[in-house]
Amino acid sequence: SKSDDGFCSAPSIVESDEKTKPIYWKATNPTLSPSHLQDLPGFTRSVYKRDHALITPESHVYSPLPDWTNTLGAYLITPATGSHFVMYLAKMKEMSSSGLPPQDIERLIFVVEGAVTLTNTSSSSKKLTVDSYAYLPPNFHHSLDCVESATLVVFERRYEYLGSHTTELIVGSTDKQPLLETPGEVFELRKLLPMSVAYDFNIHTMDFQPGEFLNVKEVHYNQHGLLLLEGQGIYRLGDNWYPVQAGDVIWMAPFVPQWYAALGKTRSRYLLYKDVNRNPL
Numbered sequence: 001s002k003s004d005d006g007f008c009s010a011p012s013i014v015e016s017d018e019k020t021k022p023i024y025w026k027a028t029n030p031t032l033s034p035s036h037l038q039d040l041p042g043f044t045r046s047v048y049k050r051d052h053a054l055i056t057p058e059s060h061v062y063s064p065l066p067d068w069t070n071t072l073g074a075y076l077i078t079p080a081t082g083s084h085f086v087m088y089l090a091k092m093k094e095m096s097s098s099g100l101p102p103q104d105i106e107r108l109i110f111v112v113e114g115a116v117t118l119t120n121t122s123s124s125s126k127k128l129t130v131d132s133y134a135y136l137p138p139n140f141h142h143s144l145d146c147v148e149s150a151t152l153v154v155f156e157r158r159y160e161y162l163g164s165h166t167t168e169l170i171v172g173s174t175d176k177q178p179l180l181e182t183p184g185e186v187f188e189l190r191k192l193l194p195m196s197v198a199y200d201f202n203i204h205t206m207d208f209q210p211g212e213f214l215n216v217k218e219v220h221y222n223q224h225g226l227l228l229l230e231g232q233g234i235y236r237l238g239d240n241w242y243p244v245q246a247g248d249v250i251w252m253a254p255f256v257p258q259w260y261a262a263l264g265k266t267r268s269r270y271l272l273y274k275d276v277n278r279n280p281l
């Protein structure tokens with residue numbers, strides 16, 4: 001319908017009071033949230049195909065995480081999809097704590113909302129707030145404890161030993177990581193783990209300004225687990241083109257053609273799991 005000032009009645013893309021919200025707020029409070037879809041029977045934006053999946057918040061299924069206390073987990077990617085890693089959201093409630101991964105499993109946690117304290121046998125405890133992360137080597141005793149609430153995105157996989165290389169505890173925050181060269185690409189790239197051969201995966205953060213897009217329509221042997229932390233755009237996966245928003249998760253199997261274009265008024269930032277440093281044979 002045309003209002004008298006000639007513009008359509010759809011609400012414009014207003015810069016909501018994002019300035020007053022904590023960083024990544026939309027990743028746990030998506031604009032199109034489950035509550036907006038509850039009167040639309042059976043509708044979901046989620047898709048699961050042979051070589052990719054788009055998992056959107058109205059599809060999340062939480063259940064108590066075994067070995068964790070007061071924590072609900074929603075597994076979004078597991079080897080049942082063909083991946084060699086798991087990606088899950090951990091919603092830690094008050095007075096909650098983590099359990100240990102199984103033997104020989106490495107873990108990376110990234111704080112999307114709230115705060116947790118990491119304690120381990122060797123060093124003093126560290127408080128991790130939003131945008132902070134920790135990498136826990138396989139068989140590394142630790143505990144993540146939460147007093148109020150926190151949402152973590154967790155990646156875990158069986159560590160692929162290579163010779164005598166070992167990995168170590170890494171604690172950091174995205175904003176303190178340097179920008180890396182991205183020849184031929186315009187996005188801003190940070191990596192949360194060292195690039196040394198001991199590490200068999202890395203976690204990238206990739207920032208796009210509105211209108212920027214991937215130059216390479218990538219096809220590669222590596223797998224991805226993606227969480228869109230900020231912004232919106234179009235993700236191409238295979239022959240499908242998906243409008244995506246902060247809070248969306250994507251599984252990309254090896255060799256799925258993949259491409260992203262950022263749209264809207266604010267930057268896009270996504271977190272991306274990528275296996276590296278190991279021979280695909």
Ligand SMILES: NC(=O)N[C@H](N)C(=O)O
Pocket residue numbers: 206218224258259272274
């Ligand atoms: N889909 C992606 O963003 N892929 C990354 N550029 C990567 O594979 O490094």
Ligand SMILES: [Mn+2]
Pocket residue numbers: 218220224258
């Ligand atoms: Mn890729």
